Amino acid sequence: MEKLKSRLLVVEDEAPQRKIIADILIKEGFTVQEAPDGEAALTALETSPPDLILCDWRMPRMTGGELLTEVRKREFPCAFIIMTAYGSISHAVEAIRLGADDYLTKPFERDALLIAVRRVLRTRQLEHENLRLKEEIADRDQLGELVGRAESMQRLYRTLKKIAATDATVLINGESGTGKELVARTLHLESGRAKGPFVAVNCAAIPETLMESELFGYEKGAFTGANQRRVGKFEEAQGGTLFLDEIPSMPLPLQAALLRVLQERRFTRLGGRGEVECDVRIVAASNRDLGKLVSEGAFREDLFYRLNVVPVQIPALRDRREDVPLLAQEFLKRFSAKYGISIEPLPPNVLRCLMEYSWPGNVRELSNVIERLVLLADEGSVTLADLPPEIARPTATPGCPFRLPAMGIQWESMEEGLLKQALELAGGNRTNAAKLLGMSYKTFMYRLEKFSL
Numbered sequence: 001m002e003k004l005k006s007r008l009l010v011v012e013d014e015a016p017q018r019k020i021i022a023d024i025l026i027k028e029g030f031t032v033q034e035a036p037d038g039e040a041a042l043t044a045l046e047t048s049p050p051d052l053i054l055c056d057w058r059m060p061r062m063t064g065g066e067l068l069t070e071v072r073k074r075e076f077p078c079a080f081i082i083m084t085a086y087g088s089i090s091h092a093v094e095a096i097r098l099g100a101d102d103y104l105t106k107p108f109e110r111d112a113l114l115i116a117v118r119r120v121l122r123t124r125q126l127e128h129e130n131l132r133l134k135e136e137i138a139d140r141d142q143l144g145e146l147v148g149r150a151e152s153m154q155r156l157y158r159t160l161k162k163i164a165a166t167d168a169t170v171l172i173n174g175e176s177g178t179g180k181e182l183v184a185r186t187l188h189l190e191s192g193r194a195k196g197p198f199v200a201v202n203c204a205a206i207p208e209t210l211m212e213s214e215l216f217g218y219e220k221g222a223f224t225g226a227n228q229r230r231v232g233k234f235e236e237a238q239g240g241t242l243f244l245d246e247i248p249s250m251p252l253p254l255q256a257a258l259l260r261v262l263q264e265r266r267f268t269r270l271g272g273r274g275e276v277e278c279d280v281r282i283v284a285a286s287n288r289d290l291g292k293l294v295s296e297g298a299f300r301e302d303l304f305y306r307l308n309v310v311p312v313q314i315p316a317l318r319d320r321r322e323d324v325p326l327l328a329q330e331f332l333k334r335f336s337a338k339y340g341i342s343i344e345p346l347p348p349n350v351l352r353c354l355m356e357y358s359w360p361g362n363v364r365e366l367s368n369v370i371e372r373l374v375l376l377a378d379e380g381s382v383t384l385a386d387l388p389p390e391i392a393r394p395t396a397t398p399g400c401p402f403r404l405p406a407m408g409i410q411w412e413s414m415e416e417g418l419l420k421q422a423l424e425l426a427g428g429n430r431t432n433a434a435k436l437l438g439m440s441y442k443t444f445m446y447r448l449e450k451f452s453l
C-alpha cells in the first residue's frame with residue numbers, strides 16, 4: 001500500500017550505484033528522485049520533500065552526516081537511512097546519533113535494501129498516526145480562551161475542532177453565562193476564516209424596526225433619513241463569521257429574510273436593486289430551547305432546521321463542578337493581572353464552597369465573584385469571610401452530619417424538632433429515642449420537659 005505513495009530521494013555521488021538503487025526502488029513502485037550530492041539533495045528537499053532519504057556517507061563537499069544534520073535542523077519530516085561502506089561502522093553509529101532511522105552497510109542485497117526501506121517508512125507512518133491521534137484525543141485544559149477539562153468540555157472542544165474546518169451553520173445552545181459568545185468566537189478563530197472579521201449581533205438588543213437595515217444595510221434614499229449607503233452586518237462579516245446572538249428574538253418577517261440568505265447565500269440592501277454575494281459563516285445562539293419555540297409557533301421551523309445543521313450544547317457550570325477550581329484560579333490570575341493586585345491561590349475551604357455552589361449565572365457569575373474577591377481581599381489573600389453569603393457555607397464538620405445554612409438557624413426550635421423526630425422514629429419509646437440522639441435517658445427526659453413535650 002504505502003510503497004505506491006511513498007517518495008524516496010537517493011543521494012549518492014557514484015552514478016552507477018545510484019542508478020542501481022533507484023531502479024530497484026522504482027520497480028517496487030516507489031517514486032524516486034536522485035541527487036549526486038548533498039547540495040542537490042537540499043534543493044530537491046525544498047521543492048518536494050520526500051518521505052525517505054537514502055544517503056551515502058562518503059560524498060564530496062558535504063558528507064551524509066552533514067546532510068542529515070541539516071535535514072534534522074530544518075525539521076524536514078522525512079525518514080533517513082544512511083549507507084556506509086563495509087568496515088566503517090563508526091559512521092553508522094554516528095549517523096544514528098545524528099537522527100538517522102537506520103543504516104545499511106555496503107554492499108547490500110536488494111532484499112536488505114527493501115526491508116530497511118519498508119520498515120522505516122512503516123515506523124514513520126505509525127509515528128505520524130500516533131501523533132495525530134494523540135492530538136485529537138488528548139484531553140486539554142483549554143481551547144483558545146475556553147477553559148475547562150470536564151468530559152463535557154472535551155466533547156465540546158472536539159466538536160468545535162471538527163466543525164471549525166467546515167463552513168457549516170452552527171446553533172449554540174446554553175444557559176445564560178455558559179460562554180455562548182466565547183464559543184462562537186473560538187469557533188471563528190479555529191476556522192479558516194480566522195483572518196476575516198467576527199461580527200456579533202444581539203438580536204434582542206436591536207429594535208424590531210431597525211433590525212432589517214442593521215443586518216442588510218441600505219442604499220442612499222432607501223427611506224427618509226438614509227442620506228448615504230450603509231453596509232449591514234452581513235456585509236461587515238464578509239469573509240468571516242456572523243454571530244447572531246439570542247436568535248429567538250428575531251421577528252418572524254426577518255426570520256424569513258434570514259432563511260433566504262442561508263439558502264441563496266446572497267441578499268439585497270434596503271432600497272437596493274442588485275444582490276450582494278454573501279460569503280459568511282453563520283453561528284447563532286439561543287439560551288432557550290429553539291425546538292420548543294418551533295412547536296409553539298414562535299420560531300420558523302424551516303429556519304430552525306437551516307440553523308441547526310450542527311447543534312452545539314454548552315454545559316451548565318453546575319454540571320461540570322470539577323472545573324470550578326480551574327476556572328477560579330484562571331480568573332484569579334486574569335483579574336490580579338488586570339488590577340495589578342497580587343493574590344495568593346485560593347485556599348481549599350474557599351474552593352470547596354465555590355465547587356458546592358449551584359452557579360445559576362454560570363461562568364459569568366463565577367468570573368464576577370472572583371473579580372470582586374480580587375478587589376476586596378485583604379492582605380493579598382482570600383478567606384471564607386470574603387465570599388458572598390449565598391456561596392460561603394462552612395463545610396460539614398467531622399462527626400456532624402448537618403450543614404449550617406448561610407442564613408443560620410434557630411437553635412431552640414431545631415432542638416425541639418430533633419426531639420420530636422426521635423420520638424416519632426422510636427415509635428414513642430423514650431429509651432430508644434434517647435439512644436437515637438446519643439443521650440442518657442435522664443438527659444433526654446430533662447430536655448423533653450424543657451419543651452413540655
Ligand SMILES: Nc1ncnc2c1ncn2[C@@H]1O[C@H](COP(=O)(O)OP(=O)(O)OP(=O)(O)O)[C@@H](O)[C@H]1O
Pocket residue numbers: 145146147148174175176177178179180181182183287363364367
Ligand atoms: N469556558 C470558559 N472559560 C473561560 N471563560 C469563560 C468560559 N465560558 C464563559 N467564560 C466567560 O464568562 C463570561 C460569559 O461568557 P459569554 O458572554 O460567552 O456567555 P453567554 O453564554 O453568551 O452569556 P449570555 O447568555 O448571558 O449572553 C465571559 O466573560 C466569558 O469570557
Ligand SMILES: [Mg+2]
Pocket residue numbers: 180181245
Ligand atoms: Mg451572550
